[in-house]
Amino acid sequence: MAKSQMLKFIDRPQAQPSKRAAQERADDFLEISRPYILAKAEEQASRCSQCGVPFCQVHCPLQNNIPDWLKLTAEGRLEEAYELSASTSTMPEICGRICPQDRLCEGNCVIEKDFGAVTIGAVEKFITDTAWEMGWVKPIQPVADRSEQSVGIIGAGPAGLTAAELLRVKGYTVHVYDRHDRAGGLLTYGIPGFKLEKPVVMRRVQRLVDAGVVFHPGFEIGRDASLDDLRARHGAILIATGVYKARAIEVPGAEGPQALEALDYLIASNRAGFGDAVADAPRFDAHGKHVVVIGGGDTAMDCVRTAVRQGAASVKCLYRRDRSNMPGSAREVMNAEEEGVEFVWLAAPAEIRARSVVAQRMRLGQAGPDGRRAPEAEPGADFETSADMVIKALGFDAEDLPGAFGAPELSVTRWGTVRVDHKTMMTAIPGVFAAGDIVRGASLVVWAVRDGRDVAPQMHRWLRETAGQQNRKAA
Incomplete structure (x- = not known):
């Protein structure tokens, strides 16, 4: 197919995968979008304008070769499209599901304004899901035997799993330590199944297990071993713990029994989805309750949509800015509204009571250093709304790792x-590297994958230099 045959955006309208009806999907935790059929994936891929400067690729943290694998998809060459997609991403079907494409690749598609962006995320998901079904996702094959040197990775989230795969390909013995009983980090326990079904994550983990990566679940650094203990076991260490410390809400009642941390709530829900016993389960069950979620990011969207599926009597989201300044995905806001969530814009909590939340109306003032207009309280504009469960979703900060790790x-x-050191990605401790949210702060999964991809060659270089020095000393 010639390049000019790709430019079908004029006569082929944008068509995202169809979504299940809101009433139907609100009754389960399955993904809400139906998969493309082959003909639809080819049709939508053919809308690509094959830009000379592909802004979709430029604005992808992984620099994925998007125009090229769209072209291959349009030509029906799916296995080649998968191989190209997988050459820059260790988990394209996951990023295709949960990346905020409207802010990244699709949001920068040059045809987006007049014709609607190419549906990049949906095609990416389709390519790799097809690859799994067809057996095109091959086992990991080490290119060399460097098993005499081992790597310890702290954290089994996207950054840690990506580095584990790439270092195993190099031939190193890889050990992954994680506090949870399953690998995946927030992919497993933080993101609900209606956005990312858990078998999609578990098959990635199993591929690593099959390749010889050794997982140590339920292993907490500082409790089961110190950082120095791990350094004695391994030639290099990667810290990829993510950030899990919930940001506090400084209002009366914020620590009351009906006030939950967002991550605690999501972990409980995901554990229930796995069939695990959940401690204090009624406290984390929104069934029949009036739920108020405080926050405006993707975690808040995960919480409101989870509460809907648990059968909440009502679900409201309080956010201190307006809709246009909301940090979460616009698509997630739309999905939540379709499912019955009520958004209360320009509202912030003033007090959390036993059965309600007192909130204050806000207005947007002058822009701050980040360019965003700062919210400020409207005097005398408080109101009260019913709340049997309040979920605090204001984001996450780093835990005290130096103290926890000893x-x-x-x-x-x-x-x-x-x-x-942003060139080598090494910490102040020789041979100890760090990547993902624990370096950049709470961010996107795709950035964690990027960091895991970037840190692996730096660790490889360190291990090669270390081995060379040891050999010279032995000689």
Whole structure:
């Protein structure tokens, strides 16, 4: 197919995968979009304008070769499209599901304004789901035997799993330590199944297990071993813990029994989905309750949509700015509204009571250093709304890793994130690297994958230099 045959956006309208009806999908935790059929994927891929400067690729943190695998998809060459997609991403079908494409690749598609963006995320998901079904996703094959050197990775989230795969390909013995009983980090326990069904994550983990990556679940650094203990076991260490410390709401009643941390709530829901016993399960069950979620990011969207599926009597989301300034995905807001969530814009909590939330009306003032207009309270404009369950979803900060790891020499920034040399990605401790949210702060899964991809060659270089020095000493 010639390049000019790709430019079908003029006569082929944008068609995202059809969604299940809101009433139907609100009764389960299955993904809400129906998959493309082959003909529809080919049709939508053919809308690509094959730009000379592909802004979709430029604005993808992984620099995925989007125009090329769209072209291959349009030509029906799906296996080649998958191989190209997988050459830059360790989990394209996951990013295709949960990336905010409207803010990244699709939001920068040059035909988006007049014709609607190419449905990049849906095609990416289709390509790799098809690859799994057809057996095109091959086992990981180490290119060399470097098993005499081992790597320890702290954290089994997207950054840690990506680095584990790439270092195993290099031939190293890889051990992954994680506090949870299943690998995947927030992919497993933080993101609900209606956005990312858990078998999609587990098959990625199993592929690593089959390749010889050794997982140590339920292993907490500082409790089961110190950072120094791990350094004695391994030639290099990667800290990829993510950030899990919930940001506090400084209002009366914020620590009351009906006030939950967002991550605790989502973990409980995901554990229930796995069939696990959940401690204090009624407290985390929204069935029949009036639920108020405080926050405006993707975690807040996950919480409101989970509460709907648990059978809440009502679900409201309080956000202190307006809709246009909301940090979460616009698509997620739309999905939540379709499912019955009520958004209360320009509202912030003033007090959390036993059966209600007192909130204050806000207005947007002058823009701050980040360019966003700062919210400020409207005097005398308080109101009260019923709430049997209040979920606090204001984001996450870094935990005290130097204290938890027994490693005071581990340097951190004023935000508590681990300080690294941004060229080598090494921390202040020789041979100890860091990647993902624990370095950049709470961010997107795709950025964690990017960091895991970037840190692996730096660790490989360190291990090669270390082996060379040892050989010279032995000689």
